[in-house]
Structures are given as structure tokens and as C-alpha cells.
Amino acid sequence: MARGEQVDRRIHEAAMALLRAHGPAAVTVEAVAAQSGVARTTIYRRHKDRGEVLESALKEMAATNPFVPTEDVWVDMRTAIEITIATFLQNRGVGVFLGLVQSGDPELVELIREKLLRPRMELGVARLRAGIATGQVRADADVDTVADLVLGAVAARFAHAGTFPPEWIDSVVALMRRSLEPDGGASAP
Secondary structure, eight states: OOHHHHHHHHHHHHHHHHHHHHOGGGOOHHHHHHHHOOOHHHHHHHOSSHHHHHHHHHHHHHHSSOOOOOSOHHHHHHHHHHHHHHHHHTTSHHHHHHHHHHOOOHHHHHHHIIIIIHHHHHHHHHHHHHHHHTTSSOTTOOHHHHHHHHHHHHHHHHHHTOOOOHHHHHHHHHHHHHHHSTTTTTTOO
């Protein structure tokens, strides 16, 4: 890893750690500098303000756990759920969601939505729409609402249990199949 990449990673990790631990108001250039050990002048050479620091950190976070579709929409839905779970379990998603709920900064809320949540949600929705095109998903399925329900299910499970046994993931995918397959999930294994 090049020195510049190492510096960027330290800046991003510090910004996300501050967001997780103390909420969005704590993410300032000064705090990121103190947390990361990177000089403020170096941070300002890369980013004009805290908004750009957060944007860059969120972009990097969004690039982790890439989603690569297969031919089977249900395998892909399981993968999408596992990626969402990984975000929560890596303790990255918690701070992001707290930032959405607790922030009094509408620009920060929109930044989190735009850079992290929407792109991931759009991938899942696009995959479900592709499933409609291939006949794996009912043509009348409300795939936007399905994506919201899956995100909500993972968030709720994290909130009340903190664990995600494989059988829980299996049951979510099975429920999706029963609801979304043209034959009511009769072909589900």
C-alpha cells in the first residue's frame, strides 16, 4: 500500500471511529487529526472540510464487501443480507445509523444516505428487478419496499439479538421467496 493510501486509510478509520463512538458532531478535522495522528495540514490538503472527510470515509466504507451478482437471485439476496450483516457486525453500520437518527445536521444525513445507503440499496433493488426480467421474481413485486424490509429486518435483529445464525438468514431468504416468486416459492429448496 502506498504511503498516500496509508494516510487516507488512517484518516478514514479515524473519522468512522469518531462517528461510531461519539456521533456525527464529533467528526471534525481537528478530532480526526488527533485520532489518526495525521497532521491537520495534511488532512486539509486532501479535504476542504469535515464533510469531505466524511464523504471520503463513507465512500471507502461503501466499497468494502462488494456485491457481485450471480444467475440466482435468491443466492444474491442471501449475499446482500450477509453484506448488510457484515456492516453491522464490523461495528461500522451502527455509527452510520446513529448518525442518521441522532444528527441535527441535514447535510450529514444526506451525505450518509447518498454515499452509503442508497448505492447499496440500489444494487439490491436492481438485482430484484433483474430477477423480474428473468422470471425469478413476480412482475408485480414492490422491490423497493422489499429492500427496505430486509434492511429493517437486519437492523431489528442486530438491535434485539446482536447475532445472525445461518438459519435466520435462511428464513429471511425463504420468506422473500414465498412472497416474491411467481409460484409462491414452491421451487424453494
